[in-house]
Amino acid sequence: xxxxxxxxxxxxxxxxxxxxxxxxxxxxxxxxxxxxxxxxxxxxxxxxxxxxxxxxxxxxxxxxxxxxxxxxxxxxxxxxxxxxxxxxxxxxxxxxxxxxxxxxxxxxxxxxxxxxxxxxxxxxxxxxxxxxxxxxxxxxxxxxxxxxxxxxxxxxxxxxxxxxxxxxxxxxxxxxxxxxxxxxxxxxxxxxxxxxxxxxxxxxxxxxxxxxxxxxxxxxxxxxxxxxxxxxxxxxxxxxxxxxxxxxxxxxxxxxxxx
Amino acid sequence: xxxxxxxxxxxxxxxxxxxxxxxxxxxxxxxxxxxxxxxxxxxxxxxxxxxxxxxxxxxxxxxxxxxxxxxxxxxxxxxxxxxxxxxxxxxxxxxxxxxxxxxxxxxxxxxxxxxxxxxxxxxxxxxxxxxxxxxxxxxxxxxxxxxxxxxxxxxxxxxxxxxxxxxxxxxxxxxxxxxxxxxxxxxxxxxxxxxxxxxxxxxxxxxxxxxxxxxxxxxxxxxxxxxxxxxxxxxxxxxxxxxxxxxxxxxxxxxxxxx
Ligand SMILES: [Zn+2]
Ligand SMILES: [Zn+2]
Numbered sequence: 001x002x003x004x005x006x007x008x009x010x011x012x013x014x015x016x017x018x019x020x021x022x023x024x025x026x027x028x029x030x031x032x033x034x035x036x037x038x039x040x041x042x043x044x045x046x047x048x049x050x051x052x053x054x055x056x057x058x059x060x061x062x063x064x065x066x067x068x069x070x071x072x073x074x075x076x077x078x079x080x081x082x083x084x085x086x087x088x089x090x091x092x093x094x095x096x097x098x099x100x101x102x103x104x105x106x107x108x109x110x111x112x113x114x115x116x117x118x119x120x121x122x123x124x125x126x127x128x129x130x131x132x133x134x135x136x137x138x139x140x141x142x143x144x145x146x147x148x149x150x151x152x153x154x155x156x157x158x159x160x161x162x163x164x165x166x167x168x169x170x171x172x173x174x175x176x177x178x179x180x181x182x183x184x185x186x187x188x189x190x191x192x193x194x195x196x197x198x199x200x201x202x203x204x205x206x207x208x209x210x211x212x213x214x215x216x217x218x219x220x221x222x223x224x225x226x227x228x229x230x231x232x233x234x235x236x237x238x239x240x241x242x243x244x245x246x247x248x249x250x251x252x253x254x255x256x257x258x259x
Numbered sequence: 260x261x262x263x264x265x266x267x268x269x270x271x272x273x274x275x276x277x278x279x280x281x282x283x284x285x286x287x288x289x290x291x292x293x294x295x296x297x298x299x300x301x302x303x304x305x306x307x308x309x310x311x312x313x314x315x316x317x318x319x320x321x322x323x324x325x326x327x328x329x330x331x332x333x334x335x336x337x338x339x340x341x342x343x344x345x346x347x348x349x350x351x352x353x354x355x356x357x358x359x360x361x362x363x364x365x366x367x368x369x370x371x372x373x374x375x376x377x378x379x380x381x382x383x384x385x386x387x388x389x390x391x392x393x394x395x396x397x398x399x400x401x402x403x404x405x406x407x408x409x410x411x412x413x414x415x416x417x418x419x420x421x422x423x424x425x426x427x428x429x430x431x432x433x434x435x436x437x438x439x440x441x442x443x444x445x446x447x448x449x450x451x452x453x454x455x456x457x458x459x460x461x462x463x464x465x466x467x468x469x470x471x472x473x474x475x476x477x478x479x480x481x482x483x484x485x486x487x488x489x490x491x492x493x494x495x496x497x498x499x500x501x502x503x504x505x506x507x508x509x510x511x512x513x514x515x516x517x518x
Contacts, residue, residue, distance in 0.1 A: 239440075
């Protein structure tokens, strides 16, 4: 098959921490464009990417076409991890079948960043979030944990131009993660009761009253649209690998749970 | 060969973010114990682990025997990354030859944490750092980068009970990483001129006047002895995967370089 056909089957990559698109303010979706093939395709892609991860939420900037594949110019940082550094420059063998490898051969010139093509990418940073939490996902976590988190299943939600308001001052501190920060978690304080208004994928107004875990997911995803990652809000001493998730908190950390 | 012999050949794992030992204050090495087989073995192990990584620095807490292998009790966080969660519970196939897998079968009881055995582990959090930077490591980085960073090779340094003092108020902002936070980097502001006093591995007083990149490494490693990771000091908006290291900084981030 031609490369064009091949590309249609490929889901967008999840943009990883460090990509400037994750720190940009997303723009509103225009009402007239909601019905467009492009927006509907983005929504479908977002749902597929979220489910494939799998994750319980995703924001549009997280599938913005990452510049990282094409730009290796400025200041590299230090080591430790010269091993990693080498991997960065050489294409990874296990990814050899991935069509994006073709793009990896070329570098974007600094001047090109203002170009129409790159601006189109930035234009993709629109305000769309998707989220869902299922009985199955929840079943993987211990009961007492999901109870403390007030975590209950909810069906797929697609929200365009979400506006989030807290409905009380109650907060809770729990660990959360992000598909753009692989392999790590940190404790983040979130409001327990929020209201989100916006449009559904057909342009109809929707309003969600959420509490507990769903409220956390909504805050996390809406933060993405403002260019904020959980690492900007975390209690840094709780930052840890997934493998270390259940280890005790360091001395002096606030306790997990409802505040 | 008996398991005892086997273990002698095994280097300690690097403790990853989230392990409480990384957030503990390390204790001083007693002058009388410096010549002991145990302390000399720790120093030798640290040098080997640093070189194997490879990295340019390592602090003793980073090879403290990690509790993580043996304790999967409390609150797991959320995912996204149910995939990862599953991996956490099942032993990873690729690590099947690793002797620590035997330990993974058992859980540490909460009551056991105060036990002599675990206290011995905490006792290992002693004040030792090792560092070195070589022509070869430096050759992997672009010239203009290492020049901006004032990064020059230096021979292996082993410092017991290091005491760090800044020698000027000059600072620089550059990316750094940590062997306990795999795959990520962030910009951290560090002093450019420091003096470190302490003891060498034979108990003799030493004093190092360091500037530039060596001063950064010394500050990073001494921070470990105080239970501080670079994520506690980083400019969070610069936090990124190694693959994204060379992407532009987000809007509003201070520029890299000497301040
Ligand atoms: Zn996220
Ligand atoms: Zn470190």
